[in-house]
Amino acid sequence: MKKLFNNIYSWIDERVQISDLVKFMSKKYVPIHSHSIWYYFGGVSLFFFIIQVVTGILLTFYYKGSSEQAYESIKFIMSKVEFGWLIRSIHAWSANLFIFTIFIHMFSVFFERTYRKPRELTWVTGVLLFFLSLSFGFSGYLLPWNELAYFATKVGTDIVGVVPIIGEPLKLLLRGSEDVTGATLSRFFAFHVMLLPLIFSLILFIHLLLVQIQGMSEPVEEKVKGNMPFFPNFFLRDLILWLLVLNILAVLAVFFPSELGLKANPLAPAPAGIKPEWYFMFMFQSLKFLPSKILFIDGELLGILLFGSAGVLWLLVPFWDRKTARGQKNRLINYIGIFAIIFIIVMTILGWVL
Amino acid sequence: MNTTTQKKIPRKDFFKYIINISTSAFLILIVYPIVSFLKPPKQREVEVSDVKISNLDDFAIGDSKIVRFGNKPIIVIRKEKEQFIALSAACTHLDCTVQYKKDESIIWCACHNGKYDLTGRNISGPPPRPLDKFVATLKNNELIITKASS
Amino acid sequence: MKVFVVSILFYTILFSQSKKIDQCFQCHMEIGSIQAEQFVNDVHKSKGLSCSSCHGGDNTSDDDAIAMSAKKGFIGKPKPDKISEICANCHSNPSKMKKFGSSVTTGQMENLNKSVHGKASTVANTSIAQCTTCHNAHGIVKVNNPKSPVYPTNIPQTCGKCHSNVVYMQKYNPSLPVDQIEKYRTSKHGMLNKAGNKKAAACADCHGSHNIFSAKDVRSSVYPTNIPTTCSKCHSNKEYMKEFKIPTDQFEKYKESVHGIALLKKNDISAPACNDCHGNHAATPPGISSISKVCGTCHALNAELFASSPHKKAFEKNNYPECETCHNNHNIAVTRDELLGVGKTSICSKCHSQNQQFKGYTAALEMRKLIDDLTEKHKIATSKIFEAEQKGMEVEEIKFRERDINSSILEARTVIHSFDVSKFKEVIKKGEIASDEVISDAKSKIDEFYIRRIGLVAAILFSTLLMILIYLYLKRIEKEKNI
Structure with a gap:
């Protein structure tokens, strides 16, 4: 058995030289310091992504992306297909935890100022991956074609329509028709399983490649106690964490399975308590808090523009944070980060409470 | 992945034996639901035909x-x-x-x-x-x- | 000045021309023609029209060779398919009608052409009815003239010329009854009409005059969904109905009733309109004894059950109208379980109380409890099914069984009309058995869902074991390295 394995390995190695890669990998070290824990969140996010790909592919075996059959097909998956309930619940839970770990990963990188030279591109690709994950969440939410998803999508795409000039055409592009209809479902299905995975994988590849080439960043302020080989020491630790995460997912899927609710009925009045997914809640809630008119500008429009520019600024942090680039302390970054976290948490809680 | 890590350790011992067993058991736990998921259900379609x-x-x-x-x-x-x-x-x-x-x-x-x-x-x-x-x-x-x- | 003189001259000539003796009429009177005699009182003659206005020719010439020459446009007796066109020449032309100082509306011809009478007749190229069919040809008088064939009291006879003629109607619509006039005469409307009351509805009041459509045509004023409005034109008009001393709130009540909502809001044409209870042509309110028969045409089972119930006798004795006593007449509300029992909303308590008719009081109390319990069980059953379904369990078979609960509740609401507790119990029992089954089946499905946790425990056990092993392994290699 072992011999066969070695033979195959050397057969491949002769042709594509994997041993170089293995050598490269084994030379990779992970710095050990008091903030080392944050290094794990990138890996966990990656693990969630893998789970999403696997369970997502499995779901497409039975899912039908049309307004007549989407709801029924998910019901079918849940009741007729063996372990269908598990696969779907894991896909749904993993999606939420995926975004949650990305949040943590991103903020830890932000506070550690890991985005500084030479890792500006790693930051940019990472933020792009974050935005893409949100789009994954938004497009995937509609696919069960249930009442809540239907109205949440309606509200969500309506918000897009507020943006001047490009808003209306963009809304139409997203919806595929004037209103949220079966055409929207087909589109969201295409986004969710074709377009987004393609772009995401591409950017993710660049992101990981950059991490491999540049190695782990060492913190500015913390004292590095030593180094740990990435392989196998860090990798095995990662593995333990992944197993733990898998356990958590299984528990969540069994004890809190995704429900399906009622089938979307475009003619029915919107049910009370339409809420977006929790990761959109802070934006949704802040838009609600804005007065309808600020000076002469539409309040909602202003909010969207503010969020839009905040996003752009966030994406371009490494380019405007000159101080860190010069090796100086930049307290402003801490303030911005803390403000963002507090803002997000407070608004999210308010969204759930109010 | 696990199998490759074990390959690096030449010592054959009880510990490795257990690790092999539990890895395969765990893999079965993962693969079994996936295989049963892919097995066509008795009722082939969403709607009864x-x-x-x-x-x-x-x-x-x-x-x-x-x-x-x-x-x-x-x-x-x-x-x-x-x-x-x-x-x-x-x-x-x-x-x-x-x-x-x-x-x-x-x-x-x-x-x-x-x-x-x-x-x-x-x-x-x-x-x-x-x-x-x-x-x-x-x-x-x-x-x-x-x-x-x- | 010159212009003025010329125009005076012109008008004088015109005037004198029209004042000239009408040679056609003159001559035909002399030879004693019936048509000419009829024309004496014709409204058209009084407006200065001559025979030639319709028949063509020259009415100024006393030489019949000239007057009735084709050259002068003489057409003789108009061909059947031309008659209405000749009338329409003026009657469809508002400016011409104005010239004659007439305020009669125009557009009758268009309406007639669209209507069921405007369809082609068995005679080539002609429509079923011409203007003259109803209005006569030579002795046409105003509609408000009692001599007019379309004067309210004459209308039934006029319509009956064709509609009561079996042989004639056979040619067009063999399945259409021909007894409308006969029935009409038995109705209140028909009797008043006969007595010369022109306010009582005659044929045209419901069916329209020129724009008559088949009752199956949605445009018809007597299409089921239009009937209530048609009847209410008079029956909801307080002023109009004053002399007849009957209520005028039937339409208002009907609109809000279960029947009115079904017909007018849900467009369910199987729901009764006014005529379905009161009759079409023989319109009279059903008598007390026949109410259950009338309602029973649709609510057959209820009527049957009621007839065999103890209430039948009691109602007869007290002269209570059967269905109406509990359900009202025009404002029949949607039935609810609250109508049963002895509470404030119940009907039973109108007669039954702890002090009188006590047997009925206990029966009502018991039956209400039975149906309330079943509806409560049904609610639990549906919520359990929903819960199991949301957990992804297969519930189709349970849902199938659940239909029986619903059937039983509906059946109970029918059987209630037998006012027989044991019969009622029997029906409820079916539903109770079904709901007990459904609830326990759904519960076991929910339990089945939780059995999945056993699998979870196994999975967690193994993966935790694996985690510990990896950890130990890690510790070992790190220790080795340090050494």
């Missing part, structure tokens, strides 16, 4: 049967030896289950005295529209009931 009555010998001429089609009832009437009538058994008025009245040669709903003829047309009482039609096909002494293509 047909239902069978196989034991036709018990089905006397002039008798009727209520069969389940998904969660909807269907009334099957054996009119002649080889003539079957299949109609939705849910009264179009308030969804009670209808029955065949042989002596009057009608389909009758006990709830509000709705009456249908044997083609499913509402002929008396409150039903607002005819019963939905189904197609009954006799094949190898088996009756297959399918949705009528509109």
Whole structure:
């Protein structure tokens, strides 16, 4: 058995030289310091992504992306297909935890100022991956074609329509028709399983490649106690964490399975308590808090523009944070980060409470 | 991945044995649901497309049967030896289950005295529209009931 | 000045021309023609029209060779398919009608052409009815003239010319009854009409005049969904109905009733309109004894059950109208379980109380409890099914069984009309058995869902074991390295 394995390995190695890669990998070290824990969140996010790909592919075996059959097909998956309930619940839970770990990963990188030279591109690709994950969440939410998803999508795409000039055409592009209809479902299905995975994988590849080439960043302020080989020491630790995460997912899927609710009925009045997914809640809630008119500008429009520019600024942090680039302390970054976290948490809680 | 890590350790010991066992057990735990997920379920499609009555010998001429089609009832009437009538058994008025009245040669709903003829047309009482039609096909002494293509 | 003189001259000539003796009329009177005699009182003659206005020719010439020459446009007796066109020449032309100082509306011809009477007749190229069919040809008088064939009291006879003629109607619509006039005469409307009351509805009041459509045509004023409005034109008009001393709130009540909502809001044409209870042509309110028969045409089972119930006798004795006593007449509300029992909303308590008719009081109390319990069970059953379904369990079979609960509740609401507790119990029992089954089946499905946790425990056990092993392994290699 072992011999066969070695033979195959050397057969491949002769042709594509994997041993170089293995050598490269084994030379990779992970710095050990008091903030080392944050290094794990990138890996966990990656693990969630893998789970999403696997369970997502499995779901497409039975899912039908049309307004007549989407709801029924998910019901079918849940009741007729063996372990269908598990696969779907894991896909749904993993999606939420995926975004949650990305949040943590991103903020830890932000506070550690890991985005500084030479890792500006790693930051940019990472933020792009974050935005893409949100789009994954938004497009995937509609696919069960249930009442809540239907109205949440309606509200969500309506918000897009507020943006001047490009808003209306963009809304139409997203919806595929004037209103949220079966055409929207087909589109969201295409986004969710074709377009987004393609772009995401591409950017993710660049992101990981950059991490491999540049190695782990060492913190500015913390004292590095030593180094740990990435392989196998860090990798095995990662593995333990992944197993733990898998356990958590299984528990969540069994004890809190995704429900399906009622089938979307475009003619029915919107049910009370339409809420977006929790990761959109802070934006949704802040838009609600804005007065309808600020000076002469539409309040909602202003909010969207503010969020839009905040996003752009966030994406371009490494380019405007000159101080860190010069090796100086930049307290402003801490303030911005803390403000963002507090803002997000407070608004999210308010969204759930109010 | 695990197997490669073990390969690096040359020592054969009990510890490695356990780790191998639990890894494979764990892999089975992962693979089993996935394989069963991919196995086609008994009911192939989202919608029920047909239902069978196989034991036709018990089905006397002039008798009727209520069969389940998904969660909807269907009334099957054996009119002649080889003539079957299949109609939705849910009264179009308030969804009670209808029955065949042989002596009057009608389909009758006990709830509000709705009456249908044997083609499913509402002929008396409150039903607002005819019963939905189904197609009954006799094949190898088996009756297959399918949705009528509109 | 010159212009003025010329125009005076012109008008004088015109005037004198029209004042000239009408040679056609003159001559035909002399030869004693019936048509000419009829024309004496014709409204058209009084407006200065001559025979030639319709028949063509020259009415100024006393030489019949000239007057009735084709050259002068003489057409003689108009061909059947031309008659209405000749009338329409003026009657469809508002400016011409104005010239004659007439305020009669125009557009009758268009309406007639669209109507059922405008369809082609068995005679080539002609429509079924011409203007003259109803209005006569030579002795046409105003509609408000009692001599007019379309004067309210004459209308039934006029319509009956064709509609009561079996042989004639056979040619067009063999299945259409021909007894409308006969029935009409038995109705209140018909009797008043006969007595010369022109306010009582005659044929045209409901069916329209020129724009008559088949009752199956949605445009018809007597199409089921239009009937209540048609009847209410008079019956909801307080002023109009004053002399007849009957209420005028039937339409208001009907609109809110279960029947009115079904017909007018849900467009369910199987729901009764006014005529379905009161009759079409023989319109009279059903008498006390026949109410249950009338309601029973649709609510057959209820009527049957009621007839065999103890209430039948009691109602007869007290002269209570059967269905109406509990359900009202025009404002029949949607029935609810609250109508049963002895509470404030109940009907039973109108007669039954702890002090009188005590047997009925206990029966009402018991039956209400039975149906309330079943509806409560049904609610639990549906919520359990929903819960199991949301957990992804297969519930189609249970849902199938659940239909029986619903059927039983509906059947109970019918059987209630037998006012027989044991019969009622029997029906409820079916539903109770079904709901007990459904609830326990759904519960076991929910339990089945939780059995999945056993699998979870196994999975967690193994993966935790694996985690520990990896950890130990890690510790070992790290220790080795340090050494």
